[in-house]
Amino acid sequence: MDNRQYVGIDIGGTKIEAVLVDGEGNVLNTGRIPARPGAQNVLEDVIAIARRMGGEPAAVGVGLPGQVDSVNGVVRDIVNLDIVELELGREAGEALGVPVQVENDVNAAALGAVALIDDEIGADDTVVFLNFGTGLAAGVVRDGRVERGHSGAYGEVGHIPVDPNKYLCNCGQRGCLETVTSGGSVAKLWPEGDPPLPDLIAKAKAGDEHALEVFGIVQHGLADTVQVVAQAYDPRLIVLGGGMAKTGRPLVDMIVEELERREATSHFLKSLHLPDRLRLAPVEQPIGAIGAALAAPRV
Incomplete structure (x- = not known):
C-alpha cells in the first residue's frame, strides 16, 4: 500500500488546476489559478500551486499541451502559452525538491478518466480517451500505462485526413478529422x-436546414473518429x-445514431459493438490533474 502523497497539475491555455492525492488516488485538496503566458510565468505558477496544495508530496506530475518530452522533462512549442522550450521537469523539480514528471495533457486526462471509471476496466484492458477540445487527440492507456509511441505523435488522430469536406487544417493538410469534430471546428x-454543439443539436432537431447540414458533417x-480508434486500438x-x-448524453446519442446507421449495412461493424463501448468522461471532475498526479514518479 502506498501511503505517500502526490500533486497533479493540469495546465491549459487559460487556467491551471491542481490536486493533492494519496497513494490510492483519492483527492485530498484542489486548487485553480489563471494561466499566464511565458515560460518563466508557467514555471513560477507550477511551483506556486504545487506548494499551495500542502501536504508532503513525494512527487509531482504535470500535464500540458504542446510537444512533451516525458523522458527528459522538456516541453516545446506551446503556442497558447508562448513557450518555445522549457525544461519544466528539471527546473520545477529543483525548486520543489521532489521529482517532477511532465506528460502530454491528453495522456494525463486519459489516466484520470481510467482511474475514475476503473470499476469497468480489467487489468489487461485497453482504453482510448478521445479529447474533443479545441483540437482532437486520443490518449491510449494499456494495462494501466500510457502508450507514447516513437515520435510523440501517438494518438494524434485529429490529423488523419479522411473527411470528404476537405476543410483546411492548421497542420497544413486538408480533410483532417479535427476540422469537423473538435470544439474549435464546430464553433x-x-x-x-x-457552447455551440448543444445549440446545433437543438436546431437540427427542430428541422433547421442549415443546422441539419452542419449536424450531418459533425x-x-x-463516428469516423470512433471507428478509427476502435479499429486501430x-x-x-x-x-x-x-x-x-x-454536452452530455446528446453527444453520445449523436454518435450512436450514425454508428447504427452504418451497422445496418455492415455485419463487420455491427460485430464490433461500438455503441456499447462508449462512455462519457466525468468532466465535472479535474481528470487532467488527477491523471497528472497518477503519472507522478513512484520512487
Missing part, C-alpha cells in the same frame, strides 16, 4: 450558441472527453 461551422466525423472502452463532452 467555426456553427458560430451560434454558447456527426459523420465523430481495439479498446475495451472509448471515453469521450474534452469540452464537447460537457
Whole structure:
C-alpha cells in the first residue's frame, strides 16, 4: 500500500488546476489559478500551486499541451502559452525538491478518466480517451500505462485526413478529422450558441436546414473518429472527453445514431459493438490533474 502523497497539475491555455492525492488516488485538496503566458510565468505558477496544495508530496506530475518530452522533462512549442522550450521537469523539480514528471495533457486526462471509471476496466484492458477540445487527440492507456509511441505523435488522430469536406487544417493538410469534430471546428461551422454543439443539436432537431447540414458533417466525423480508434486500438472502452463532452448524453446519442446507421449495412461493424463501448468522461471532475498526479514518479 502506498501511503505517500502526490500533486497533479493540469495546465491549459487559460487556467491551471491542481490536486493533492494519496497513494490510492483519492483527492485530498484542489486548487485553480489563471494561466499566464511565458515560460518563466508557467514555471513560477507550477511551483506556486504545487506548494499551495500542502501536504508532503513525494512527487509531482504535470500535464500540458504542446510537444512533451516525458523522458527528459522538456516541453516545446506551446503556442497558447508562448513557450518555445522549457525544461519544466528539471527546473520545477529543483525548486520543489521532489521529482517532477511532465506528460502530454491528453495522456494525463486519459489516466484520470481510467482511474475514475476503473470499476469497468480489467487489468489487461485497453482504453482510448478521445479529447474533443479545441483540437482532437486520443490518449491510449494499456494495462494501466500510457502508450507514447516513437515520435510523440501517438494518438494524434485529429490529423488523419479522411473527411470528404476537405476543410483546411492548421497542420497544413486538408480533410483532417479535427476540422469537423473538435470544439474549435464546430464553433467555426456553427458560430451560434454558447457552447455551440448543444445549440446545433437543438436546431437540427427542430428541422433547421442549415443546422441539419452542419449536424450531418459533425456527426459523420465523430463516428469516423470512433471507428478509427476502435479499429486501430481495439479498446475495451472509448471515453469521450474534452469540452464537447460537457454536452452530455446528446453527444453520445449523436454518435450512436450514425454508428447504427452504418451497422445496418455492415455485419463487420455491427460485430464490433461500438455503441456499447462508449462512455462519457466525468468532466465535472479535474481528470487532467488527477491523471497528472497518477503519472507522478513512484520512487
